[in-house]
Amino acid sequence: MGRRAEDRQCRFARLRAFDHDSDPTAWRSGRLAGVDEAGVGPLAGPVVAAAVILPADFELTALYDSKRLTAAERRRCEAAVRAAAVDFAVSWVSPRRIDRVNILNATLRAQRRALEQLRVRPWTILVDGNRSPELPPSWRSRLRTVVAGDRSSLAIAAASVLAKSTRDRSMLRLDRRYPGYGFAQHKGYATAAHRDAVRRLGLSPVHRRSFCGWLREEAELARQMQLPWEVGASDPGRLVSPRPA
Numbered sequence: 001m002g003r004r005a006e007d008r009q010c011r012f013a014r015l016r017a018f019d020h021d022s023d024p025t026a027w028r029s030g031r032l033a034g035v036d037e038a039g040v041g042p043l044a045g046p047v048v049a050a051a052v053i054l055p056a057d058f059e060l061t062a063l064y065d066s067k068r069l070t071a072a073e074r075r076r077c078e079a080a081v082r083a084a085a086v087d088f089a090v091s092w093v094s095p096r097r098i099d100r101v102n103i104l105n106a107t108l109r110a111q112r113r114a115l116e117q118l119r120v121r122p123w124t125i126l127v128d129g130n131r132s133p134e135l136p137p138s139w140r141s142r143l144r145t146v147v148a149g150d151r152s153s154l155a156i157a158a159a160s161v162l163a164k165s166t167r168d169r170s171m172l173r174l175d176r177r178y179p180g181y182g183f184a185q186h187k188g189y190a191t192a193a194h195r196d197a198v199r200r201l202g203l204s205p206v207h208r209r210s211f212c213g214w215l216r217e218e219a220e221l222a223r224q225m226q227l228p229w230e231v232g233a234s235d236p237g238r239l240v241s242p243r244p245a
């Protein structure tokens with residue numbers, strides 16, 4: 001066994017031990033769920049959450065924090081998780097609703113909906129981060145938040161892979177619908193190329209207005225610096241229509 005394989009094996013053992021130690025009974029019974037989300041920080045696109053329950057004998061040493069995996073590794077891990085999971089569910093919240101309720105509440109809503117869609121009721125739920133969604137009192141599930149959970153818990157790592165893979169595919173579809181922004185490359189995150197595209201094309205219907213205040217601030221600054229005879233810049237907040245299907 002090579003050094004990389006040994007490292008992965010040790011990492012996998014550590015993640016699985018964390019889940020076991022969190023609740024040995026729930027873990028052995030296939031009633032321990034991991035929850036994670038993808039897409040909290042981007043300027044565009046939905047926030048996606050996943051909930052996953054893995055069987056105690058699940059084996060996949062490559063599984064880890066989705067952000068640390070290549071696209072090919074994520075695809076293989078996603079397929080393995082979907083095939084072997086006791087249960088899983090994925091939910092998302094739209095950019096428009098994110099603007100209405102704020103990103104924290106939208107994330108918690110997506111997490112709760114993913115959990116509610118599970119057919120198998122978990123006894124213990126591990127949630128990535130330091131905030132967890134409210135669940136109906138009838139659930140009687142034990143909720144535990146885990147900071148950096150996708151690098152600590154196998155179940156949370158599995159949820160992170162499903163959430164990110166699902167969101168990445170949605171951004172590929174949005175790239176075809178709204179060409180020119182580069183959604184396929186940056187997945188909606190605030191890269192320099194994405195910001196330049198927004199300056200050039202304006203905001204699309206899938207951009208989060210609450211995340212794009214910088215655009216108005218730049219336009220206002222530019223107007224303040226204009227001389228009286230200069231022509232005003234085009235409105236950066238204009239809507240871009242989708243490409244016909």
